[in-house]
Amino acid sequence: MKSNPTEADLPIAELRKASKHFGGVVAADDLDLTIRRGEFLSFLGPSGCGKTTALRMLAGFETPSHGDVLLDGKRVNDLPPHRRPVNMVFQHYALFPHLTVADNIAYGLRQLRPKLPAADIAKAVDHTLETVRLPGFGKRRIWEMSGGQQQRVALARAIINQPKLLLLDEPMAALDKKLRRDMQIELQSLQRSLGITFVLVTHDQEEALSMSDRICIMRSGRIVQVGSPRDLYDRPKNRYVADFVGKSNFFSGTVDSVSSTTCRISTATGQMFSGISTQSLTAGQAATASLRPEQISLTRQSGHGVKVRIVALIFLGEHTEYLVRHDTLGDFLVLVPRQSEASEGRFDLGADAYATWADGAALILADD
Amino acid sequence: MLVLPLIVVFVFSFGARGPAGGYAPGFSLENFMNLGARWAAFKNTMVLAPVGTLACAVIAYPLAYFLALRVSAKRRTLLLILVIVPFWTSILIRSYAWIFILGGKGIPALIAWMGFGSIQLINTPFAVLVGIVYGYLPLMVFPIYVSLEQLDKRLLEASADLGCPPGRTFLSVTLPLSMPGVATGSMLVFILLMGEFLIPAMLGGGKVFFVGNALVDLFLQSRNWAFGSAVAVALVLIMLVTVTAYMRATRRWAGGRADVSLM
DSSP states (O other), X not given: OOXXXXXXXXXSEEEEEXXXXXXXXXXXXXEEEEEOXXXXXXXXXXXXXXXXXXXXXXXXXXXOSEEEEEETTEEOTTOOGGGSSEEEEBTTBOOOTTSBHHHHHHHHHHTOSSOOOHHHHHHHHXXXXXXXXXXXXXXXXXXXXXXXXXXXXXXXXXXXXXXXXXXXXXXXXXXXXXXXXXXXXXXXXXXXXXOOEEXXXXXXXXXXXXXXXXXXXXXXXXXXXXXXXXXXXXXXXXXXXXXXXXXXXXXXXXXXXXXXXXXXXXXXXXXXXXXXXXXOOOTTOEEEEEEOGGGOEEESOTTSSEEEEEEEEEEOSSEEEEEEEXXXXXXXXXXXXXXXXXXXXXXXXXXXXXXXXXXXXXXXXXXX | OOSHHHHHHHXXXXXXXXXXXXXXXXXXXXXXXXXXXXXXXXXXXXXXHHHHHHHHHHHHXXXXXXXXXXXXXXXXXHHXXXXXXXXXXXXXXXXXXXXXXXXXXXXXXXXXHTTSOOOOOTTSHHHHHHHHHHHHHHHHHHHHHHXXXXXXXXXXXXXXXXXXXXXXXXXXXXXXXXXXXXXXHHHHHHHHHHTOOHHHHHHSTTTSOOHHHHHHIIIIISOBHHHHHXXXXXXXXXXXXXXXXXXXXXXXXXXXXXXXXXX
């Protein structure tokens, strides 16, 4: 049985071969992306990678030089921002300093024509203030609010309009770490309860990993890989992605052999790594083996793995992170869980140890 | 040092005219009783200073808006310099140019040539107003320009993002947030206009004179220092009252906003 596609199956927004040029600079290059209804999607990348340009094309602040922007299946390239059913939480909130908290939040509803009754607006504002956990703050002035509170006001000002897309431009950049963590959790639960599609721009991989359903990794104006946090962590397309998502150790070498299941590379000094590859590689090609710190373990028993020396260690509670040095492989990170310390004991700074990993545990990545 | 001349003027205002002019000591309120004799000067000043300030603000705002928000950074500097250029020559010389432009051989001749009849421009309140706007415009443009330049442009984007069309964004974001600049400029121009005497003397031709002209006349021509001082004291009092009222009003309007500070 075949069912007709319903509205719920239609993507809420799409970028189709969307590019943006500023003079000779290509800020966004041929972006193809489908944003699913109700998902939490993050654009992740370093500054200047085009993630903000992508967001601004969705908001309507930038018109694509080529390609299309679609909202709910309709091409909106020429629709100005004030006519798009999309709202944004700005990087430094951009709250109106001459208005009270309540007036800031009511701003969007007051633009509706025909006008809404004032009582309805007041009710909606009170309700939204409660949603962002600022009940009774309506009469306050913006500058009387702390950074975290201002962020909630910015959030309230956007969600009260029930936008089809809520765009968040590095919303947590100005918050301290503890507050950021709380806000991440809150934002995530808010997204679930409101059912609004969230699109976040961030350069903080931890933030993207912890909050998103899917992450779109960008570099120099292009999309490198789109996938769930787990996909990106377990199957990074290349070294860039592996480096951006979680911590990883990289060992470069050349491809020795490729089979249907595994790929083997050797480093310049003859060290071998094997594992699956995420792109098709050919023998003789330069490639990088990626090993996550938790895939490596430390032992005192000689004859296992490679001999290393502990050069630094960070106690993280459940885990201890060791930076170890090998004669030819250089420095790499090893994450040792607490329970394995029980059997092997603790490793002291400067001590010798043997680092081991399962054969085939590595990911063999193309450099690009 | 700053208040000493003021004290002297205050003391003089109760004295009398010396036999050969200047000042003779004494104490009477006679000078103040006679202020009515200069009523026309007070009336002209009290009408043309606020009207001139308003005219400056109305003309300066679009200019400042254009400079701050509509011009590329490169051309902005050039245009800003053009706004200041008139200050490089004395107002005296520039006023002579206006005497010619507004005089019989200037615009009125042009209008007569086009067949719209003859009109008198020079030596009218209108001519003085033109001179005022011309002379004081830069003083109004700059504070407004600065407040518009400092306006966080993301607020305009935020307004658009929330569904507000550009025209309404101007009224609900740009204009209120640039009011401090308008207030500062108005204060500056108004205070200076209250003491103005050159422009009315040149373009008003003795028919439209300000309190400033009355003072020049009393101190330099008829050498009645005592009466002149009384006129000056009256002017200072009027200014004190109006400026205080103005500041009160703007402060109330600002509603204790932290981003608004007036002097």
